[in-house]
Amino acid sequence: MTGEAISLQRTAGAEAATAYPAEQLRPIRWQLILGFVGLLIGGYLGLLQALERVGVDLYRASQIKTYYQGLTLHGVLLAFVFTFAFTNAFTQYMTMRGFGRPLASTALVQASFLTALLGVVLAGYAMLTNQASVLFTFYAPMKAHPLFYLGAVFLVISTWIVLANQLLTYRAWRREHPGERIPLPSYMGLMNYLMWTIATVGVAVEVLAFLLPWSLGWLDTTDPQLNRILFWLTGHPIVYFWLLPAYTSWYALVPAQVGGKLFSDGLTRLTFLLFLLFSIPVGVHHQFTDPGIPTAMKVIHMVLTFVVFVPSMITAFSVVAALETGGRKAGGRGLLGWIPRLPWGNPSVAAQLLAMLAFTLGGATGIINASFTMNLIVHNTAFVPGHFHLTVGTAVALSFMGIAYWFVPYLTGRQLFSRRLALVQAWCWAIGALIFARGQIGGGLESMPRRTAIGAATYALPGWDVSNWFTAVGGALMAIGGVLFFIVLFGTLFNAKRVEPAAVEPPLSEVIHGPKESWQIFDRIGLWVIVAIALTLLAYGPLLLGYLPANMTSPAIKVW
Amino acid sequence: MKVEFYEKVFLVLTVVVLAAGLITIGASVLVAGVHVPSPAARVDPRTVAQTPPFDQPGLREIAPGKYEAVILARAWFYDPKEIRVPVGSTVTFKMTSADVVHGFELEGTTLNGMLIPGQVLTMTTTFEEPGEHLFICHEYCGVGHHTMFGRVVVE
């Protein structure tokens, strides 16, 4: 970053050239890098996990005491640090981009980065010293070091700060543009962060009212079942918080990157609105096998889970249709002939196309998890990591890497280092993830438990060997993809060749049926927040009230 | 608001497919009788080893061909580790944890549940064929987690 404001010129759409202040882009860049540090360390531990099950033990050589210390680091660094930091960075940028103005507060941009960093340092200390080997779900009554919980709190606060800035920026923009539609890129980010912030109330109560005072010894006991309910109130919406930034890129940028157009502004708004409303009242579908929750509640949450499948189906349709317009413009003919005409040579596009492909498989396996009775076959088996390495581990992570292929050059003014390596990276990761998922899904269907050092287990069933090899080979391929990504990333950060940031920033997608035709009511943010809170209360109020009084009988236990 | 013809078709199809899925699941519950766990009782994990029925874990016959298997999970073993039942018997598992969260999946059946301290888990199944089924702790419960298992022998 050279210090002065960067002024941008864009090719598509009616976007005006705007100057974004460098003092806002700088903390955004640092937050992005923080996220990738999480990916680097977390991904390394993933490799150790994949190899452990075929007898290759790299834990001692890596100064990691146990499989479970490693798994805690893997889960926390990837599911919280990588995703939150990337999403904070990307959303702040897209908010500016949509509104065509700087964020309202530079101090908040800095504060978001610093709180995230503080969270990583605190939780990282607790995990690296093996004082918090409780996995990323930190189920009570396993007790972690208080700094672990505190670190998690700061990570969440970093996201709240982004929302505050989005709202302030929205207010400022609204004053300058009375009566206009909220620009789509800003709308998507706003809906995502509103949804997420409402959802964090679960884990906030869990940690602040129970686990933190209990880990400090101020409370003698806690209620593990109640804590799990609160955890999953946040723990399902979190998957949409991971996913929606990828969707934002797929809707707002990828169509333009492939030379196509988005069909409908209205359906896009509807998609994000449905996520705001229905991401939260579904958390119990992670707890179909918990004894303390009545069956009726499980059924309600399952039905709502099927509802929240609808916006993803709309996305599949809208995004594929937009890609098709691009492929056809490039000369593609026939039913599928447009696919090879997409710009597969552009690593940012290729990574995200492969991510979408993985997501269709991930979504299909998700339906199985969500189905009440089929869930009994796969719950807590290796099937589940098989599923979510296609979704968050590939659809999201590979999209984020694809975004980085223009975002990092944009933020640093340095040219992408080796387009070819970046392409190989995307294919390696995607193919590796498919093989990995085959291993985990196959193992899961043969009752292999998840979150288990399978290589050291004192039991085994026939068929697990084959699955383990798929997992190990696929995981190693993903890891090679990861190494290539970091070669490209560091090569870019230190690249001597400069680029004009405006030249690498993808234009925003044009929309065929523009915002004028979309229902005005989509933009009534306040109204939808109230509806989302009401739905959450309806889905969780009776459950929590019926559950009380709390069963505060579990003292803290350390089991590692 | 303009919604294109194909978009409408796709939306309708989505809703139809999801509704069909829900109906199938409903049928599996009502017709095939597949059940998920639901609240049975609360216990105090600090005193559970002195609380009936967990003060005497093991198998007992409650009616001809019907058994109750009481299992108490601790880091990192099940008490008892092995249960032997005759072919054709219907067994209700009654379980809980005395310390942290554990899991229980009985391989080769649809029995799958969480053993959460403070909550009693009950699940029932019928063993029609002779043979062995591993039960495995599938929730992380500490450094010995991968050594925690047991078996049901149907003879």
Ligand code: HEM
């Ligand atoms: C090099 C690439 C990766 C490999 C080889 C890998 C491998 C694994 C394996 C084998 C497990 C299962 C461990 C067990 O159940 O015992 C696992 C769990 C997990 N992975 Fe990955 N992974 C990779 C990348 C990622 C990415 C990119 C994400 C998310 C952005 C991710 C998120 C998770 C999460 C949340 C868990 C669950 C942890 C838990 O159960 O507590 N992984 N990974």
Ligand SMILES: [Cu+2]
């Ligand atoms: Cu256990």
Ligand SMILES: [Cu+2]
């Ligand atoms: Cu266990």
